[in-house]
Amino acid sequence: MSLTRRGAVVGGACLCCLPAATRRADAVAAPAPILLSEVSPGIHIRHGVNQDASAGNDDAIANIGCVVGRDAVAVMDPGGSLEDGEGLRRAIRQITSLPIRYVVMSHVHPDHVFGATAFQPEHPVFVGHARLPQALAQRGAYYREMLDRVLGPGRAGPVVMPTQLVHDRAALDLGGRILDLTAHRPAHTDCDLSMTDRRTGTLLAGDLVFVHRVPSLDGDLKGWLAELAAMQALGQRHAVPGHGPVRVDWPAAAADMTRYLTVLLAGTRQAIARNVPIAQAVHTVAQSERDRWQLFDDYNPRNVTVAYQQLEWE
């Protein structure tokens, strides 16, 4: 009930206010090779730059990567554009020739899933939250057009639908290596998946966790706080956030996010109680957090807008 009906387009990649395409100065060449870091044995992650999507970064703005088992590989997430996904696929092929059996799509935002089409030749199972097909149906084409505008016609790639849905929990077996998936209640979006590697205890959190870059709210604020609390109780030692360093200590890395979301919640409730109109609240709520997050001015006002609409019905 408290899900926002609009602002759906915002998401982790702020497509509503994307900077104009910045053309690369160099002539066309093979895309720069993607650098994977092995954050835990067999878990390889590409760091996403903390920027908004642009032609210069190919929407490679999220942390994406893979987990390698004895028999197969799982990708999570496939990347932000056709080119980003293809770069990831090539980078994976540099380290293993095992089949890519699963492509896990952590949520609907384009910076995480528009690279999926690059993996289609591998014929993987595309895994997503049970609500992901609906979210992609509602917004996929819109995201694609937005991305094409920024990256150039045809560069976003088509929308790929998941073929295996997770309603609550699922386990993926990569051969002697099990990945446990959790379908979350509405939090960052209404279709968030997280994944835990049993072998190393690493939590691949998708955009449920942001570090350094200000979190973007496109789901449910109270729900996100609840899901974060639940994830901290898992006992994992390390996590891969959707944005930020490729590996962080867990649950220590949750502290900043929890503080920000709590300040956002309290500040927005207070603004509503004091009858501060929404146009003003976006400039005043959570200002104490301003110097602690990258891209704060780009996303915090939007977060306040979403929170305000949800909370004014309380």
Next chain:
Amino acid sequence: MRKLWLCALLCGAALLPLTTAHAGEDAAARAQRWQDLRHAIFGNRPVRDGAAVLALQAPYRAEDAALVPVAILLKHPASVKGVYLVIDNNPSPLAAHFSFGPDADPQQIGLRVRVNDYTDVHAVAELQDGTLYSVADFVKAAGGCSAPSGQSDAEALQGLGEMKLRVLGAYAPGRPLQVKLLIRHPDFNGMQMNQLTRLVTPARFIDSTEVSYNGTKVFHLETGISLSSDPAITFGFFPKSVGQLEVVAHDTDKAVFRHEFDIPGPSS
């Protein structure tokens, strides 16, 4: 850096990237657009500069194009019988038309609207004698009409017509009181296509709202698809004594939603 904007679903075809009217639009084009709209809405009636009559507040850059808060301030509210809000570059540009009743206090009116592309926004006051005065402001936002809902149509219709009233001041008999009325309604604009079904969600939106206090009209509001979903209308009225604020809202499916709110309400 110039920002690129998009209105992907406007043509009712979700894959069709859409107008970027602002991309080449200059002051002359915007002035021409207003002339066209003025004539379409007001015919040949003169529309004068309204700087002495009203003011318009809109964010220069909107955080969410589907929810742009706009405030209209009337400097001599008793002399005004109605207000029009026009979002020039929206395909259905007449966003709202208020007609005030005896119990209205329209010093300040607030609405949330969808903005489809960089645009001038005009507020036009109609005085009791029928003369028209306008002011304008420029808003940078885009995609508001096409922004897909985060929910399925069925989910979006849950709680249809529920209302909440937030009282923004303290009640005192005979003193003006500002309130904010919230109505649950997705305000489907008929331009959003669902990719799975390939069907356009049919338009269904609140098209008129009547507010009265103890039986006396406060205002009649006509709205279109430029109004945001879950309308939030801020307005003032004169409660001469304790009583009830009655709201009757109609949507284009002929549904009627009624609520009464006690004034003063229960303390919360």
Next chain:
Amino acid sequence: MRRPGAWFVALLWLIAAPVLAPAAAAQHAPQDAPEHAPEPHGYWLGPIHGPVPATIAGGTVLGTAALARLLAGGGVVLIDVAEATHRPAGLPAGTLWLPPPHRDIPGSAWIPDVGRGEISPLFAAWFRARLAALTEGHRAKRIVVYCHPRCWMSWNAAKRAINDGYRAVFWYPDGVEGWEHAGHATAAVKPEGPGSR
């Protein structure tokens, strides 16, 4: 933003002429153009938005840079066949519906709907007459047809011109958005058509 970027060079390689072997240009994406559809035998009768061909038999496919060069030389007929915005069903009859002007490549004739898979004989005849007028009867006059990316309308309309005997028909699949993305100006335009189709 002003000068065409590297990407358009790549696109030119892909689509510049039917004679180029597609594999020769492969460098960017996994299957270069993963979303190209085969050319239909006649006009495309399916959904108008989706993967379009990389070629058009009897015509030439243009990228943005090539189009800009072509236009710079002058003497080109530009035809925009983008859809006009339609009033949503369910909008009350009295509601003002007035979309802002459509914008496209300056100097274009905007003929919405002539790219549909099936058009009435009346409309087809009107279009033939319009082409004759725009080209002043010269079958070798260069004609460029476009609409939007991933839209079949311009392919169909270009095909109609080819079938009508025009020998220098160009199809510009990147459409208005591709033109704008490269930093070129657009102009407002009014639609034309026979009035009834």
